[in-house]
Amino acid sequence: MPTYIVTGANRGLGLEFVRQLSQSTSNTVLASVRSSSADLGDLKSASKSNESNTHILTCDTGDLDSIKSFAGEVKKTLGDKKIDFLINNAAVNSKPEQTSLSIGPEDLTNEIRINVLGPAKTTQFLVEAGVLAPEARIVNMTSGLGSMAVSLSITPRKCATYSISKGALNSLTVQQSGELREEGKVGEKCVVVCVDPGWVKTRMGGDGAQLEPEESIGGMLKCIHGLTEQDNGKFYTYTGKEVPW
Known part of the structure; x- marks a missing residue:
């Protein structure tokens, strides 16, 4: 009876993760959303087949206080259960038009804060919560x-x-893959990877995306469920193919 955390679960890839994971009533799913005031209709509908084992929690991965509070809520919600799969999915691509010659300092800082520091601190605070x-x-x-x-x-x-x-998130993955196996952290058999979902038809994917969410998430779940200790610190596509750094 595996337990999952999916961040950024209110739309896009996160929503499809919850939809597919909810097909099995043996799964426990903690689905995090940035704000409790958001419209949760789609998320509740996606998890309806397993609503008794799906818990919607708040976690703004761009806010350290929110992430720390989330870790406490996870512990309170699970009791003696432990997280088997942590899917750090929440992310933004707020300025796709920017190039290396037009980077907005605040825009880059914001994307680093959410896309890199968010997963880093989410993992850290969950480790600290045990x-x-x-x-x-x-x-x-x-x-x-x-x-x-x-x-x-x-x-x-x-x-x-x-x-x-x-690119920075990939480097974080390599760092975590070593440190989380150290004594007193997670465990010597834990596995940390980064996965590319492909160019998916979501709001973030935008015009030109060709991959359906169902195919991307189905492939990623197959890849994730098949991970072994030897895969620690690697980079995969949703098909399970290893990606060059």
């Missing part, structure tokens, strides 16, 4: 644009601030 299982799988949702090798193949370059933040 709610992650010793063999937990921690998934940082990245992008092909976070790969230096992939980005070099794209002409013209695009989404500079977002790409830079996802």
